[in-house]
Amino acid sequence: MKISEIISIYSKKLTGISLTPRLDVEVLISHILNFDDKTKLILSHDKEMSDNDFLEFEKMLNRRLKSVPVAYIINNKEFMGHDFYVDENVLIPRPDTEIVVEDVINTIFNKYNNTEKLNIMDMCIGSGAILLSIARSMLEYSSDFFHQCKFVGVDISKGALEVSSINRERILGSISSYDNIQLLESNLFKSPEFDNMHDMFDIIVSNPPYIPEADIQTLSPDVKNYEPSLALSGGNDGMNFYKEIILESSKYLKNNGLLFFESGHDQADEIKSFMKNNGFVDIYFKKDLQGFNRLVCGKLRK
Structure with a gap:
């Protein structure tokens, strides 16, 4: 799947669990792909995520679906x-x-x-x-x-x-x-x-x-x-x-x-x-x- 599709599909899965479902998905993707600003994510919307990166994303997403805070999942908070x-x-x-x-x-x-x-x-x-x-x-x-x-x-x-x-x-x-x-x-x-x-x-x-x-x-x-x-x-x-x-x-x-x-x-x-x-x-x-x-x-x- 393209990154834009992943954002769309998995944001919907988080709706009702997170107050900021799209942002949560974007933060997880950016963390996995080592994007340090949102511009890089936007410019990569049409690119496909590798199988290994997608598996890592799914593991993180499943933790978020259990209400684990994003900051704990990526071990980082600005x-x-x-x-x-x-x-x-x-x-x-x-x-x-x-x-x-x-x-x-x-x-x-x-x-x-x-x-x-x-x-x-x-x-x-x-x-x-x-x-x-x-x-x-x-x-x-x-x-x-x-x-x-x-x-x-x-x-x-x-x-x-x-x-x-x-x-x-x-x-x-x-x-x-x-x-x-x-x-x-x-x-x-x-x-x-x-x-x-x-x-x-x-x-x-x-x-x-x-x-x-x-x-x-x-x-x-x-x-x-x-x-x-x-x-x-x-x-x-x-x-x-x-x-x-x-x-x-x-x-x-x-x-x-x-x-x-x-x-x-x-x-x-x-x-x-x-x-x-x-x-x-x-x-x-x-x-x-x-x-x-x-x-x-x-x-x-x-």
Whole structure:
């Protein structure tokens, strides 16, 4: 079959399973044929796919028919212009999270002197999308600036830290020294390593699990059946991790240090209130494209 016919036939098979059936098929084909942009796919519509490539496509398509996310099938998700490795150990990076990353980056370059040594922590690092995107931006600005800063990524999941390690090389390049990027296995701040990190950090950023437990089963099959529940469930009201991070971060942030959160679509006001009651000032929101307050940031006043 020609590629155009494959796209047409198999898009119909995915209808009702995927919200973007044609795009899913195109992404799978492009991955198999190593097309790095859509133009190459369009120019190949009249070409036939080889038998081996078609068999590979069918294997992938059958996984998608079972609601396995495309990002897990091809082990790749674009975020902040970079290709991140992803698998079932980590949450798939979402465009909404780019709002958080962009605000942290803007803060670094507007608030701080770019020659300063900064210490930055990502609590619940997952794939590393947040921390490594920030680090890459700093590296592109100045290698000296990047290397004098310290980055700490924390996760309870060994699998997630393995994914972050893969992405550390993907995003920062194998020629970079990783001495200043520490990946730490810990249940939030409970690791003994934190005993030596009091009043150390200028910035803590987190996209913690924040889905209320009762809402997990209402999520789409590709999320609830395949993305790690460890990275989704935020307890009964979705606020467990926010509250613990807010309370504990006061030990590790410097005076006037900043705490950035990605917020669930309806949790920003509650996060703000809890931050305000626990020593944070100058709290602000940033909205996502749907108009929800997606970012919450506050300054710790000791």
